[in-house]
Amino acid sequence: MKELDATILTSNYEGLPMVFLESISRGIPVISSKFLGYTDVVKENINGYSYNVGNIQELLNCMVNIKNMDYNSSKIQESISQCYSENYLEKLELILKKI
Numbered sequence: 001m002k003e004l005d006a007t008i009l010t011s012n013y014e015g016l017p018m019v020f021l022e023s024i025s026r027g028i029p030v031i032s033s034k035f036l037g038y039t040d041v042v043k044e045n046i047n048g049y050s051y052n053v054g055n056i057q058e059l060l061n062c063m064v065n066i067k068n069m070d071y072n073s074s075k076i077q078e079s080i081s082q083c084y085s086e087n088y089l090e091k092l093e094l095i096l097k098k099i
Contacts, residue, residue: 004028006066011035012053024048024080027073031062047079 007023008031020030020041030048032038042048049065051058082091 047076
C-alpha cells in the first residue's frame with residue numbers, strides 16, 4: 001500500500017466502506033462515487049474526492065486532483081479519528097451510560 005496514490009471505490013451502494021477506512025488510516029487519500037453515506041468517511045479536499053456515479057469525466061478530474069494533491073498523511077489519518085477503536089469505544093460507553 002505504500003506505493004498507492006489513492007484508493008478508488010466505484011459503487012452504487014456501500015454500508016461502511018472499510019477499504020476506505022483502511023486506506024485513510026494509512027494516510028492514503030480516496031476517490032469515491034457518491035452513494036448514500038459516503039460523506040461519513042470521505043472529506044472533500046482533506047482525505048479525498050468524490051464524483052457522481054457514472055460520470056467518467058468527474059472521476060478523471062478526481063484522479064487528476066489526487067495526483068496534484070499536496071496532501072499530508074497525518075491530516076488524512078486524523079480525518080477519521082472518530083473511527084479509531086479508542087474513540088469509538090469511548091463514544092459507545094457514553095451512549096450506554098445515557099441508556
